[in-house]
Amino acid sequence: MIRYILKRLLLIPLTLFGILLINFVLIQCAPGGPVERIMLRMDTTTATMSRMAGGQGDAAGYGVSSKYQGAQGVKEELVAQLNQRFGFDKPVHERFLGMLKQYLVFDLGKSFYRDIRVIDLIKEKMPVSISLGLWGTLLIYLVAIPLGIYKARKAGSFADTLSSWALIVGYAIPAFLLAIFLILIFAGGAYFSWFPLRGLVSDNWETLTLWGRVKDYFWHMALPVTSLVVGGFAALTFLTKNSFLEEMKKNYVLTARAKGLTEKQVLYRHVFRNAMLIIIAGFPAALIGLLFAGSVLIEVIFSLDGLGLLGYESVLNRDYPVIFGTLYIFTLLGLVLNLISDLTYHLIDPRIDFERKKI
Numbered sequence: 001m002i003r004y005i006l007k008r009l010l011l012i013p014l015t016l017f018g019i020l021l022i023n024f025v026l027i028q029c030a031p032g033g034p035v036e037r038i039m040l041r042m043d044t045t046t047a048t049m050s051r052m053a054g055g056q057g058d059a060a061g062y063g064v065s066s067k068y069q070g071a072q073g074v075k076e077e078l079v080a081q082l083n084q085r086f087g088f089d090k091p092v093h094e095r096f097l098g099m100l101k102q103y104l105v106f107d108l109g110k111s112f113y114r115d116i117r118v119i120d121l122i123k124e125k126m127p128v129s130i131s132l133g134l135w136g137t138l139l140i141y142l143v144a145i146p147l148g149i150y151k152a153r154k155a156g157s158f159a160d161t162l163s164s165w166a167l168i169v170g171y172a173i174p175a176f177l178l179a180i181f182l183i184l185i186f187a188g189g190a191y192f193s194w195f196p197l198r199g200l201v202s203d204n205w206e207t208l209t210l211w212g213r214v215k216d217y218f219w220h221m222a223l224p225v226t227s228l229v230v231g232g233f234a235a236l237t238f239l240t241k242n243s244f245l246e247e248m249k250k251n252y253v254l255t256a257r258a259k260g261l262t263e264k265q266v267l268y269r270h271v272f273r274n275a276m277l278i279i280i281a282g283f284p285a286a287l288i289g290l291l292f293a294g295s296v297l298i299e300v301i302f303s304l305d306g307l308g309l310l311g312y313e314s315v316l317n318r319d320y321p322v323i324f325g326t327l328y329i330f331t332l333l334g335l336v337l338n339l340i341s342d343l344t345y346h347l348i349d350p351r352i353d354f355e356r357k358k359i
Contacts, residue, residue: 001346005339012335017100019331020324024096027320099324108325113317118325121310128200128299128306131221136228137283144233145279148240153267155245164238171234176297179227183301187223195223198303224302236279243275280344283337 080089090098102109108118116124147163154160187197196202202216247253248271256266296308307326314322 001343005343008339008342012332015335016103016328016331020100020103020328021096023324023327024099027323028092103328108328109321111322112319118321121322122307122326122329125305125307125310128304129308131200131217132224132228132298132304132306135221135225136232139225139229140232140236141283143229144236145240147233148237149244149267151237151241152244152248153263155241167234167237170230173231175227175231176301178230179223179298179301182223182227196220200304224298224304227298227301240275240279243278244271247271247275277345280341283341283344 088095099109106119108122110117111121114121151160151163182195183197184191186192186194196219200217200220201213202208202220205213205216208216244267248267253266253271256270257263261269296312298304299306299309310322311326313319314326
């Protein structure tokens with residue numbers, strides 16, 4: 001198993017290099033950039049001031065156009081200064097290699113628009129995303145796995161059918177729509193004011209006791225986490241149910257029953273370990289999905305300033321250091337979680353030996 005771990009660890013840098021290279025090339029091909037956005041804002045501001053002063057903002061001067069003024073021969077010196085400031089005066093390959101050298105020592109650079117390092121920016125936003133992703137994933141697994149086992153035991157019954165319809169309805173409701181509904185009902189929108197509308201903690205957080213802080217934290221997390229997880233119950237529940245049903249049809253289950261074991265003993269001593277393998281395999285993907293991809297709208301609706309919102313804003317603003325810095329951290333975390341998932345396979349069932357298979 002040690003050889004397999006070492007091979008996977010050696011593959012991580014190569015995978016990171018490939019992902020960063022592909023995205024770097026795509027960014028170079030994408031229209032627009034930070035210099036263009038700054039010049040366009042300057043054009044817009046100047047045109048507005050011109051109209052306020054009684055001018056017409058002609059197209060040859062300060063009208064808003066699809067090209068920045070530097071491209072029209074205006075303020076070329078300013079454009080050159082901006083290119084130098086952002087490092088665009090260097091060749092593309094030098095910028096890419098320089099970025100890789102920085103990333104080797106976890107120096108992710110500085111944001112173009114904020115006077116703060118990218119790594120500090122990620123640390124600042126991380127608590128919100130960790131809160132949503134971690135509690136959301138744990139809640140999904142704590143509910144979906146027991147429910148899936150129950151549905152497998154009661155397959156075809158009225159309870160199984162009713163719960164299936166409930167799960168399908170929950171899966172069909174978008175997370176952002178459920179969030180709005182929960183706000184209307186429980187956060188002072190129309191009926192009750194049981195939960196706060198925004199933020200991760202209350203304004204008086206610093207004055208609360210330890211137990212008060214714990215209650216306040218989960219009080220703020222209740223509605224955002226509920227909005228995220230309701231749609232996630234269905235997939236894992238049905239996966240658990242089908243996995244258990246498949247295992248219960250195998251010969252070793254018939255043998256265990258023939259030996260006189262009870263259904264509970266058969267289920268939890270024999271079926272559980274084999275059926276849970278495929279479920280464990282999906283844990284990293286579920287965690288990464290909730291942690292980084294599924295919470296952008298939820299963060300916006302509940303005014304939670306996390307990594308999802310940070311990534312979305314950085315793409316809109318062409319804040320390249322933040323884009324590549326977050327991509328680097330997310331990819332590295334995803335690769336490590338996938339390795340942990342494989343190791344968990346081996347811990348649950350020692351018969352699985354990845355060293356016997358070619359990677």
